[in-house]
Amino acid sequence: MxxxxxxxxxxxxxxxxxxxxxxxxxxxxxxxxxxxxxxxxxxxxxxxxxxxxxxxxxxxxxxxxxxxxxxxxxxxxxxxxxxxxxxxxxxxxxxxxxxxxxxxxxxxxxxxxxxxxxxxxxxxxxxxxxxxxxxxxxxxxxxxxxxxxxxxxxxxxxxxxxxxxxxxxxxxxxxxxxxxxxxxxxxxxxxxxxxxxxxxxxxxxxxxxxxxxxxxxxxLGIKSGGVPAGAQQESNTRDVVDSRPGTSVLQENQYHGKLVALNETNQMVREGSGNAALLSIHTDRSKDEIIAEVVSRVAEQLTHKGG
Ligand SMILES: [Zn+2]
The missing domain is CATH 3.40.225.10 (Class II aldolase/adducin N-terminal domain)
Incomplete structure (x- = not known):
């Protein structure tokens, strides 16, 4: 140098x-x-x-x-x-x-x-x-x-x-x-x-x-480089657990303080977190069956986390 x-x-x-x-x-x-x-x-x-x-x-x-x-x-x-x-x-x-x-x-x-x-x-x-x-x-x-x-x-x-x-x-x-x-x-x-x-x-x-x-x-002191516009709506703020189409229309389910929700395309998601409850739900089952699975799988998650 x-x-x-x-x-x-x-x-x-x-x-x-x-x-x-x-x-x-x-x-x-x-x-x-x-x-x-x-x-x-x-x-x-x-x-x-x-x-x-x-x-x-x-x-x-x-x-x-x-x-x-x-x-x-x-x-x-x-x-x-x-x-x-x-x-x-x-x-x-x-x-x-x-x-x-x-x-x-x-x-x-x-x-x-x-x-x-x-x-x-x-x-x-x-x-x-x-x-x-x-x-x-x-x-x-x-x-x-x-x-x-x-x-x-x-x-x-x-x-x-x-x-x-x-x-x-x-x-x-x-x-x-x-x-x-x-x-x-x-x-x-x-x-x-x-x-x-x-x-x-x-x-x-x-x-x-x-x-x-x-x-x-x-x-970082970087003064050059163009600026991409970015989207007006945020579309990446939710975990996506099951991206298959035709999943349940269950809207939101508050269980044991853990929010489990479905997004616009009915993907089972959990807001803003990396450790989503791993759920997959299909429309060919009754609402009661779906809720039963949600309950059992959320309970399973909570047990695994020692809570
Ligand atoms: Zn050249």
Whole structure:
């Protein structure tokens, strides 16, 4: 670590080591195929180390890396930087706090980039706090000046962006934060894909729950990252014990001080608690039979808890 004018930078050795290590992780996680992807890391106010073009990011050695200044001039190294380095340089120019940038084509995030769907649903507290929302920047031919222009509006207020029909770009105050954000983008996209397109059901965090998370984010000193809207109604505040349709219409049953209730879809639930009475009730039985089962199973629960 080197300190220059009050700012801490990785040394050349540390930066090259981190780029090679994270390149391997990027490749092994399937975020890139063949020679795709690129990583850069600032080592001074105006200098970066970056990955070369035409090399798999899983198999890099220190002598393959390229040192450049922020205007794009190569300072050290025998290889050429990627043509995609233009978008890295633009992030550094737009946001002086950024110390590293990562770019890859993680498959699920890339599907969102192709579909033109931004990552903006409030479904994961971690994503709200650490990442925020991730916009899709309009399509630009890879390697051209249009790509940096397309991402420029997002470099300050967001932590990453999806590139339409292309992939994902993330940045951070150090190289690990930039890479973790790339991982988080893919994870967030995977969860949204599974809940939205496979389960076709998701309880979104409410506006109130999102605002609580934004306070945590602020306390952590994270000043960037978009804000997902959040749902107006809270739909995730009850335990769900039996999600099968057609369960009993029994509305509410106060027994031994333990509230047992059914939600709108007649799922047996217990308000705001992780240790729900484990009950499942079916409509093909009489009300008396149902109540008898409720009584016996709640009594069983109470006995197990020593109460
Ligand atoms: Zn790319």
């Amino acid at each position: 080197i300190t220059m004018q009050g700012t801490k930078y990785l040394s050349d050795f540390e930066a090259k080591k981190a780029i090679i290590d994270l390149g391997k992780r990027m490749y092994l996680r399937g975020f890139v195929a063949a020679n795709d992807g690129n990583i850069s890391c600032r080592v001074g106010a105006n200098t970066i180390w970056t990955t070369p073009t035409g090399v798999s990011k899983g198999f890099m050695t220190p002598e393959m890396l390229v040192k450049m200044d922020l205007s794009g001039k190569v300072l050290l190294g025998n290889r050429k930087p990627s043509s995609e380095i233009k978008m890295h340089l633009r992030v550094y120019q737009e946001n002086p706090e950024v110390m590293a940038v990562t770019h890859a084509h993680p498959p699920i995030a890339t599907c969102f980039a192709i579909a033109g769907i931004s990552l903006d649903k409030a479904v994961l507290p971690e994503a709200v706090v650490q990442l925020g929302t991730v916009p899709v920047a309009h399509y630009a031919t890879p390697g051209t000046q249009e790509v940096p222009d397309s991402i420029a509006p997002y470099c300050k207020d967001y932590n990453g962006v999806l590139l339409a029909n292309h992939g994902a770009l993330t940045w951070g105050k150090d190289i690990y934060e930039a890479f973790y954000r790339l991982e988080s983008v893919e994870y967030y996209a995977t969860i949204l894909m599974n809940t939205g397109s496979i389960l076709k059901q998701a309880n979104e965090l409410s506006e109130r729950q999102v605002s609580e998370l934004l306070k945590i984010r602020e306390n």
